[in-house]
Amino acid sequence: MASESISVTTSDDQTIQLSRKHAQMSQTINSMLEDSVGADQEAIPLPNVSSEVLKKVIDWCTHHENDPAPVEKVKKLNKKREYKAKNSTISDEWDKNFVNAELRVIVDILLAANYLDVKGLFELMCKHIANELKGKTPDQIRERFGIQDDLTEEDKAAMRKAWGATKNDS
């Protein structure tokens, strides 16, 4: 019987203990564990994740550890309904607080969730960033995310023509 807690090493060389249940929410760690059945007790290296971010991820896992597993939707009908219900509103109050952080942190968590393959967390972060993009003019988006405007005037003119842009769009 494998032990109840697993230790991982983060990018800044810290070793963090996390329970098996939380570890198994991450597909990446889960598959690592399966690969090394029996020969464990060694800390799993996670070179892409800092300890600060990992703590956040563990926070999220702790809160959501009892969530039912996401059901794979295969039917086309479901897909349509899903598309129709497609909205990026975050319904959970705890989640709303959780994403209320600096953009720097959000992006890091997104990347970590992607690397660790924690589906629910990744989805949450995607939704949050999509919300940030929603309803903003291109200028506002550039300002919020600090993006350089590398489009030429011709590009913009072509785009305006293709979409019939309104005055509000830059």
Add this chain to the structure above:
Amino acid sequence: MALHFNEIDDDCLVLILNHLSPYDLRRVSCVCRRLQHLADSDAVWRDHATLQHFDRQWIENPKAQSQKEQYVQSLLDRHKEKWWPVIIHVPRRMKIRCGPPEFYSMLKIFTRGSTGVDSISSQEDVLKVNMQEPTVAVFREMTFNFEEYLLLLASAVEWVTESSPDDGAYISIPTSKILIIEESDRPSVIPSILLKRRGISYSIEGIDFHRFNKTLNRMEAQADGLNKLGLILEHVRLRKKIWSKIHLRKGDLTLEQVDAIVNPVDSSMMGRGSMVSGAIHRRAGPLLYDHCRTLEPCDYIGQTRVTPGYNLKANKIIHVCGPVIWSGSQPRHGLQFAYQNVLLTAIEEDCRSISFPAMGTGSGGFDCSIACKDAVEALVMFLSGYTVTEPMSFDQSEEEDYIGYVRMKRVDVDLIEEINLVCYDNSGFENPYPEFLAALRHLLRWSYKHQTCKTVSTQ
């Protein structure tokens, strides 16, 4: 800060963009090259392109080179062929200036900046319309031309431009009051009248449902003659045409200067006496009587025979086997059939204008208000391209009063240019003029006021 965004790899970004609507995608694609490239990618647009039509099969457009084009194309196609109902609620006696800029922004709402906007921006005229009462109008629209749109708009309200051109009242359509009904799968909030028409469900954003339903119910009640929304819409479009064709007047049928007048007779084709038929025979002279003696008797209610007009000013007389209240199980049906069969005969005989007496109200024994209502309904339906269904199909039916219509085939109703309803004053029976007027107003309710000023007495 820029670093954060660049750290996110393309796959993640695509998943993020998947959460956005086409409208937001359009803005995101204006941010920078990388986002432009990603926001145009097939992965982002596939769902939008394939799943936006819930009510019908998605058809791949062979011309489109990417999923985005696919989406835009199917959006355009959809708008081309689809009825897009828009509800405009107009508060009582509210006058707001509404010129092209407002229409322009209204169209912006419809089109969300993709099509059809340029076509109206050149319009300079201001439509002058005055609302008498709160009105709900249901329009179709997307690929309207501007005139058609204004016509539809005007049908929501009392049309006063022609009667009082200098009135200076303006149409009041605050753009904030325009609501677009979008498809959804929440049938609980749907007014039944729309469901009947489309067979699809709607939900409506930002609308006072109680009030909305009340108004719709009233509208439905008003329109019980043409009890389906589809017919109402068609009615709206045809109304201007119809109201210019149906004329109601008090006067003497035998003095009408038209291509044909209608002579309701009994099955022997020999109507005489004190009724309309007698008056026609007196005026037309004995030759008509001689002619009528040679005609074969009728087989069914509503059958027609045509004779020349002899001494009348009308060129022809269409004799019709008039319905009587005690004939058959479907007397009202027979009455409507008689009116419509006369019109069909008139088209065959190349008669462009035609004058009717109030059939059935004399010796026919019909209740005056029912006969007039049925008559007007029959005429309006005929001009809209519908005819009553075969009488025999209702014999076993419990709903004795039900009158069904079917769309006519291969009959060009536009050949009929003028239909006169002539109410004869001296018949000794109840004069049907007020009943006819009420029926006309009922069925052409927005506009018949306009018509009555044209009424002339020929006596």
